Amino acid sequence: MVLLDYKLLHALSVVLNEQSFDKAASVLAITQSAVSQRIKSLEQIIGQPVLIRAQPIVATAIGKKLLGHYQQVKLLEQDIIPDISGNKKHETITANIASNADSLATWLIAAIGDVSHQYNLAVNFRLADENRTINYLKDGEVFGAISTYDQALPGCTLEKLGDIHYLLVAAPSFIASYFPEGINKQTLARTPAVAYDQKDDMHIKYVEQTFGLKGGSYPCHTVRSSEAFVNFAKQGIAYCLIPKLQIQAELASGELINLMPENPIIRTLYWHHWVLLKGVFKQLSSAIISRAQYALNNQ
Structure with a gap:
């Protein structure tokens, strides 16, 4: 039975985020060779490569699955640790969201504001065309994505947000x-x-x-x-x-x-997210759905 070492998964996540073993070493406060050893150890445990060492550095198929699993574990940790420590106001909770630029420019920030005043929330946005944001969710880099894709991914669910004209x-x-x-x-x-x-x-x-x-x-x-x-x-x-x-x-x-008043483009947006959401992530998801549906139904 393979037992995952989350210290190794953390190293995988940091290398991909920083796109550099040297920068990852600085973030992790260890040497570059130690970062390389952690990735090598993870690959030995899994029995196959988890990274393609190129420019940019990308995860392999199994690396993406491991990254998605690690992000979900971190999500659960961030939700429960403030309750354990009794220090909700001062624990920083990081939420990664994939969005198209148009949603961010119109209604999305209001949805973040609905939740951020209750928590010490840090949101990282991955911006792409609404046809491509779903890839960030597939790769495990975000817990939710605003997308035109109308099919739920494995382990995820979706809500229709509305039509954007x-x-x-x-x-x-x-x-x-x-x-x-x-x-x-x-x-x-x-x-x-x-x-x-x-x-x-x-x-x-x-x-x-x-x-x-x-x-x-x-x-x-x-x-x-x-x-x-x-x-x-x-x-x-x-x-x-x-x-x-x-x-x-x-x-x-x-x-x-x-x-061209007779010929607009209409695209339907959906909010995709992991099935298992609790605490601030569940509240954030609900705020996104509510703000989007109100904005898109009143344009």
Whole structure:
């Protein structure tokens, strides 16, 4: 029977978080060779590699399972230790959450605020496109993820949060400069857009499906910030897809114009989390569900 040594699992977690054996040694207050020995010992116990030593350092399939197990154990420890010590106000509880940038820019921080005033809570966000956040949960790096994925993972459950509406918008001055005769394939070919990153295919698919213009055939900024999308549009730098929830005031004032009111993008968001949640993690999960459902149902 294999007995897990959680000191070794902790080393695995730190190496992956720090992406360096040297930095992990500093965090663990041991030598780099000692970190390497702990990983080697874990691999000897398991009987197979737990890390792929490359750039970036990644966990193997069994390494991901071990990391997920370790994170769940840490979650349970963080929940019970304040009760044992009688020091709830001063024990720091760390919560790792995967989110898309748009949720973080709109309703998610309010959900964190609903819980953080009761605990000494430290939240670490893993940000990615809503189609890719589920990977952080699969890899055991987070206890919950906001995602468009509509199937529960093993050991997890999900709740529907609601639909998020994306509108293609631009400032009046931008429309006057680039679309004086309307928006079409020809005008879009010379008009700057905005994407979140190189893996963000929402804009590319929208333009290709709506206008038949393929990605790479028009200028496009890359900006890893949901708030920056709004500012790019308001400053007349580009046109872009933005959640309606994020720009209601700008739409009402006419500062931004919906270019395609008959053709929004609608994506359904789900909250995925480990089945076994207690204490602050259960409260945080409930707050996320409540805040999201209220925000998305009132956009």
